[in-house]
Amino acid sequence: MQTSGREILITGGAGGIGMALARRFLDAGNAVTVCGRSPERLAVAAAELPALRTIACDLTDPTSVDAMAQRLEAEAPDLDIVINNAAVNHPLDFHDPDAPRKIREEVDANIMGTINASWRLLPLLERQPEACLAIVTSGIAYAPAMGVPGYSLTKAALNSLARSLRMTLHNTSVQVVEIVPPAVDTDMIRDLRCRKMAPATVAEAVLRGFAKDKSEIRMGQTHLTHILNRMWPRSAELVINGSFH
């Protein structure tokens, strides 16, 4: 896949992995838009990367997603790569009286947010001769982590969604790519003590994976978790949970 001269949307791109992807893809000669809920965070990102286009959007709200799509149709009609990166993660004890609400929030943002954006933007992607719909999952998509039951189930669901959409869209110009990072040093897991990959290293691996036309881009520990999960699923759970002290 060509990795320069593309028109890219990265959801949840005002910080963390999304921002690292935005920086790397801008450096490689692409036009990049990021979206997120917080206008303040988007303004900080735009100040840091002046070439970046930013759009405030809550992916759980179809009206907000529709407004973003209309802006992209007007300002970035050649949109040909969408990276579904936005997510929330609520570590919780399942005895927590607030657990169902927190898990619903994860389902809404991570699963429905990805579905809302992908469904609305697919017609734009399909207009292009070569397009890509990417979904960021996690090593946790292969084996769940204790303490994050809602987040784990959303990532397993997104792994299934990516595989399902890949089959659905195989006769179109849209390639479906799953991006599978290990633990990464961002705000999302700030309080977690474990080995973490730098966001810039994730971005580099994604660019390399795109260039090599990989449909599943794994990096660091997720290579091992993937193999273990296929052969000895219980070991994959131990490896995933061993990194969460």
Ligand SMILES: NC(=O)c1ccc[n+]([C@@H]2O[C@H](COP(=O)([O-])OP(=O)(O)OC[C@H]3O[C@@H](n4cnc5c(N)ncnc54)[C@H](OP(=O)(O)O)[C@@H]3O)[C@@H](O)[C@H]2O)c1
């Ligand atoms: N960090 C890790 O260890 C790790 C490991 C594997 C996979 N991942 C995955 O990598 C992706 C990026 O994670 P990260 O670590 O970079 O986390 P992060 O720094 O918390 O970034 C998540 C982004 O998602 C946005 N977001 C959340 N809900 C949204 C919504 N409803 N609408 C629009 N934007 C929304 C947030 O922006 P606003 O708050 O401004 O909306 C934020 O910019 C996620 O899919 C995550 O699951 C992370």
